[in-house]
Amino acid sequence: MPETQAAPTKVIIAGITKRQENFEYTMTELGELAKAANYNVVGEVTQKLDYPAGATYFGSGKVEELRMAANMKEAAVVIVNDELSPSQLRNLEKQMQLHLVDRTQLILDIFGSRARSKQAKTQVEIARLRYELPRLRQKNAGFDQQGGGSTGAGGALANRGSGETQLEQDRRVLNKRIGHLKQELIDESRDEEVRAAQRNESDIPTVALVGYTNAGKSTTMNGLLQLFTDRPDDKQVFEKDMLFATLDTSVRSIELPGNRKFLLSDTVGFVGKLPTKLVDSFKATLAEAKNADLLVQVVDYSDPHYPEMMKVTEDTLRDIGIEGTPMIVGYNKADRRDDQPAFPDENGDHLIYSARDEKSLRKLADMIEQRIFADAVSATYLIPFTDGGAVNFINSVAKVDKTDYTADGTLITATMSAANAGRVAKYAQD
Ligand SMILES: Nc1nc2c(ncn2[C@@H]2O[C@H](COP(=O)(O)OP(=O)(O)OP(=O)(O)O)[C@@H](O)[C@H]2O)c(=O)[nH]1
Numbered sequence: 001m002p003e004t005q006a007a008p009t010k011v012i013i014a015g016i017t018k019r020q021e022n023f024e025y026t027m028t029e030l031g032e033l034a035k036a037a038n039y040n041v042v043g044e045v046t047q048k049l050d051y052p053a054g055a056t057y058f059g060s061g062k063v064e065e066l067r068m069a070a071n072m073k074e075a076a077v078v079i080v081n082d083e084l085s086p087s088q089l090r091n092l093e094k095q096m097q098l099h100l101v102d103r104t105q106l107i108l109d110i111f112g113s114r115a116r117s118k119q120a121k122t123q124v125e126i127a128r129l130r131y132e133l134p135r136l137r138q139k140n141a142g143f144d145q146q147g148g149g150s151t152g153a154g155g156a157l158a159n160r161g162s163g164e165t166q167l168e169q170d171r172r173v174l175n176k177r178i179g180h181l182k183q184e185l186i187d188e189s190r191d192e193e194v195r196a197a198q199r200n201e202s203d204i205p206t207v208a209l210v211g212y213t214n215a216g217k218s219t220t221m222n223g224l225l226q227l228f229t230d231r232p233d234d235k236q237v238f239e240k241d242m243l244f245a246t247l248d249t250s251v252r253s254i255e256l257p258g259n260r261k262f263l264l265s266d267t268v269g270f271v272g273k274l275p276t277k278l279v280d281s282f283k284a285t286l287a288e289a290k291n292a293d294l295l296v297q298v299v300d301y302s303d304p305h306y307p308e309m310m311k312v313t314e315d316t317l318r319d320i321g322i323e324g325t326p327m328i329v330g331y332n333k334a335d336r337r338d339d340q341p342a343f344p345d346e347n348g349d350h351l352i353y354s355a356r357d358e359k360s361l362r363k364l365a366d367m368i369e370q371r372i373f374a375d376a377v378s379a380t381y382l383i384p385f386t387d388g389g390a391v392n393f394i395n396s397v398a399k400v401d402k403t404d405y406t407a408d409g410t411l412i413t414a415t416m417s418a419a420n421a422g423r424v425a426k427y428a429q430d
């Protein structure tokens with residue numbers, strides 16, 4: 001979506017409910033998503049139905065009501081709160097003489113407009129093509145152009161008279177393109193995996209920020225960078241009050257006092273009814289979260305719907321196959337809550353905080369430190385003067401509490417990861 005545009009297209013948002021509790025919220029969110037795709041929401045139509053009507057999704061009376069509402073409000077597009085089947089989409093468009101966009105398409109559009117890196121673009125395109133594949137019909141004009149009009153037609157004619165229809169041909173082209181993009185992604189993600197593995201080998205613990213879109217993950221990352229790195233301004237990630245500001249994973253190194261280094265990654269946010277095809281193709285981006293030693297779930301505590309958002313986050317994590325990773329739950333934006341809770345406020349694995357508050361960020365860093373360095377070993381080492389390398393090693397990886405120079409060598413009391421402690425274990429004093 002271009003930032004500046006003529007008047008945004010007017011749309012009606014529509015949905016059906018089986019009386020589920022969070023229906024109203026999913027409709028509000030649909031409106032937000034529509035705004036994020038630069039639509040102007042001018043009306044809302046809902047229907048209570050136990051099951052969507054097979055052919056038209058809405059009941060027939062509703063379809064007419066929708067058509068009239070759209071006419072009256074001069075809306076050219078109807079956005080539906082679910083993914084529609086190809087035939088529902090077609091039937092509805094025909095009956096209403098309006099353009100229809102379902103929730104999946106809407107989210108794909110937003111992702112498409114936000115994707116910057118090659119990887120993100122490829123991932124969105126795969127998801128989009130997979131969405132379009134079963135919906136291919138008369139929409140094949142685009143493929144003729146892509147395949148280069150005349151050659152495409154020639155190809156069809158030369159098709160051994162097998163009687164392959166234009167539609168079959170289009171599907172084949174699309175499938176081929178999907179296969180090609182997937183291979184591209186695999187090649188890239190292999191590099192990504194190698195990099196992630198290298199990071200793990202260097203024995204630096206990894207922490208991933210996860211959570212609903214717009215919860216404040218990137219702001220939390222930037223806040224920690226500001227406090228715990230050199231030249232933090234060069235390392236800032238993009239944060240903004242909009243849905244899906246982040247589509248690429250960024251990994252940064254955070255250095256807590258005492259050589260306590262860890263890698264922090266900022267990832268794509270989640271949303272309700274995130275299309276499975278999209279989740280599927282974003283697996284590479286989410287690899288960082290999957291490999292993390294610790295997750296920090298960032299929650300927008302100022303949003304009354306935060307419990308639903310947490311549920312969506314947890315469901316999505318499970319979908320990606322992330323289960324059992326230790327987690328800190330950070331209830332962010334406490335500064336924006338009407339009941340003005342005290343913060344930072346730590347309670348077990350929970351922290352009420354604000355990403356804009358230094359004390360909060362220090363508290364969060366403390367909590368992270370306690371968890372990822374839980375296996376740290378404290379000991380005193382006597383290192384002979386002949387092994388200066390060991391002294392340097394300890395100084396570079398450990399939190400050094402005390403150093404004394406004795407006649408027998410350097411006496412150092414230090415805390416470091418069990419793995420690092422193992423390397424200098426021969427000098428440990430009992
Ligand atoms: N008042 C207040 N605003 C915050 C706080 N944390 C984040 N924000 C604002 O919330 C908005 C979203 O923040 P981001 O950090 O971009 O959110 P995100 O979780 O990275 O979102 P996506 O990348 O879209 O998934 C921005 O406008 C931030 O300035 C906070 O503690 N207090």
Ligand SMILES: [Mg+2]
Pocket residue numbers: 217218219238239245246266267
């Ligand atoms: Mg972000």
